[in-house]
Amino acid sequence: MANRISLNGTSYHGAGAIQEIVPEMKARGFHKAFVASDPDLVKFGVTAKVTDLLDAAQIPFTLYSDIKPNPTIANVQHGVEAFKASGADCIIAIGGGSSMDTSKAIGIIITNPDFADVRSLEGVAPTKNPCVPIIAVPTTAGTAAEVTINYVITDVEKERKFVCVDTHDMPIIAVVDPEMMSSMPKGLTACTGMDALTHAIEGYTTKGAWEMTDMFHLEAIRLIAENLRDAVANTKKGREGMALGQYIAGMGFSNVGLGIDHSMAHTLSAHYDTPHGMACAMFLPITMEFNRDYTGTKYREIARAMGVKGVDEMTQEEYRDAAIAAVKQLSKDVGIPEKNDRIREEDLDQLATDALNDACYPGNPREATKEQVIEMFRQLM
Ligand SMILES: NC(=O)c1ccc[n+]([C@@H]2O[C@H](COP(=O)([O-])OP(=O)(O)OC[C@H]3O[C@@H](n4cnc5c(N)ncnc54)[C@H](O)[C@@H]3O)[C@@H](O)[C@H]2O)c1
Numbered sequence: 001m002a003n004r005i006s007l008n009g010t011s012y013h014g015a016g017a018i019q020e021i022v023p024e025m026k027a028r029g030f031h032k033a034f035v036a037s038d039p040d041l042v043k044f045g046v047t048a049k050v051t052d053l054l055d056a057a058q059i060p061f062t063l064y065s066d067i068k069p070n071p072t073i074a075n076v077q078h079g080v081e082a083f084k085a086s087g088a089d090c091i092i093a094i095g096g097g098s099s100m101d102t103s104k105a106i107g108i109i110i111t112n113p114d115f116a117d118v119r120s121l122e123g124v125a126p127t128k129n130p131c132v133p134i135i136a137v138p139t140t141a142g143t144a145a146e147v148t149i150n151y152v153i154t155d156v157e158k159e160r161k162f163v164c165v166d167t168h169d170m171p172i173i174a175v176v177d178p179e180m181m182s183s184m185p186k187g188l189t190a191c192t193g194m195d196a197l198t199h200a201i202e203g204y205t206t207k208g209a210w211e212m213t214d215m216f217h218l219e220a221i222r223l224i225a226e227n228l229r230d231a232v233a234n235t236k237k238g239r240e241g242m243a244l245g246q247y248i249a250g251m252g253f254s255n256v257g258l259g260i261d262h263s264m265a266h267t268l269s270a271h272y273d274t275p276h277g278m279a280c281a282m283f284l285p286i287t288m289e290f291n292r293d294y295t296g297t298k299y300r301e302i303a304r305a306m307g308v309k310g311v312d313e314m315t316q317e318e319y320r321d322a323a324i325a326a327v328k329q330l331s332k333d334v335g336i337p338e339k340n341d342r343i344r345e346e347d348l349d350q351l352a353t354d355a356l357n358d359a360c361y362p363g364n365p366r367e368a369t370k371e372q373v374i375e376m377f378r379q380l381m
């Protein structure tokens, strides 16, 4: 089977990139925007950085900010109604993965109303039409939803998150402006940055990885390892490096998939509302250890990209240890906790079942038994 690469059509990078939104809207003949953001971003004035530009250009918009982290089916359905009432012809998604993912689901259902129940979008959905045009403006440096063909929705009733994979959801424009990310507090910067590192490492070691995605993932690991500590310290260089690193990771993993780390992270978030990036980061050394013998020489390249010296002189065991140690050190330096005290012994069986049913699991280079998955959850207790 041929390898497929799907990327978003136009993207802008660098400080001040949001200035391109108005000219793009005019050039594409959009008349009214549905601005999808979340309440905190509105409160902290992050959303206004973009809506002020629309106001100045007298472009009408409806602000929809009823989006919660780890968005739910109800969030999406409510958003669909709000979009219909707005009379808008495009969506400007301003926020992290939650705002961008909700926008994708809204945009897909508007043009593919057969999927209005939302649940039927799980996995690779046979939608017929591209979603409403989305201009995606990430405010976190992590999910890369602005360049991925994925979105993730929480099914509250069934206590699970489900992943939707659909090229029809790709934003037409990504505006990756590090100044939109500079208001992130340290903890959020760390978690979302570690999400991006997990994308790059899982994407690099996933079953479907190939030369072109390896290129994206290794460069993403290098950029993230070099810049995440600085981004947590809120330097300009750190923010710019992370904005780019997370996007490049998205160019890769969106096309080849992830692995068991994301399946367990989705499960943890669905059961205990753990922030996505924190869940990914806590599992990363554990899943890297689990996969180590199924990765050929890849951990040598991960260690090199993480900045480890002398990897060519190391034995296989040494460079595998070094890659895992470098990830652990970065996680520690940016303040990711090692334990999650909400996991209960009686939940373990269900957690493992859900993780093995998650859409990311089949990409993992090593198959896992339920007992092995339980053991990995237990390591966080
Ligand atoms: N589509 C994809 O490919 C993809 C990939 C990975 C994860 N996800 C999903 O994305 C969601 C997580 O997204 P996220 O980690 O970006 O966080 P998020 O969108 O859930 O936001 C988390 C919190 O951070 C705040 N925040 C965001 N940007 C800020 C800023 N600049 N300043 C201050 N506060 C800010 C928000 O207001 C919110 O309260 C999860 O649901 C996850 O499953 C999607």
Ligand SMILES: [Fe+2]
Binding pocket: 143, 195, 196, 199, 262, 276, 280
């Ligand atoms: Fe992720």
